[in-house]
Amino acid sequence: MKWVLVDKFDNIVHTVDLNKRYNQNEARKYFINLKQMDEMEFNKMWKVYPILEWNNIQHAYRRPPSSDPNRAWWKDEEKYLDIDR
Numbered sequence: 001m002k003w004v005l006v007d008k009f010d011n012i013v014h015t016v017d018l019n020k021r022y023n024q025n026e027a028r029k030y031f032i033n034l035k036q037m038d039e040m041e042f043n044k045m046w047k048v049y050p051i052l053e054w055n056n057i058q059h060a061y062r063r064p065p066s067s068d069p070n071r072a073w074w075k076d077e078e079k080y081l082d083i084d085r
Contacts, residue, residue: 001050003022003027005019005047014031028048
């Protein structure tokens, strides 16, 4: 399974492909050892995600909100579609 190390500005700094038996806590420990930092300092600066979860998070941020006032889809509809008229 691929894991990503993300800085506090949401930039991927490092990617690693670990055995599938590694869970998120073990992947964090791997990155802590890689950075040679104290765990509390590491938690202030870095986040660890599975690559699929990270891609889903990024997709959700890029998707436009459905309540965007600039997207008035109903104004593009044809008038003849109104049954009551």
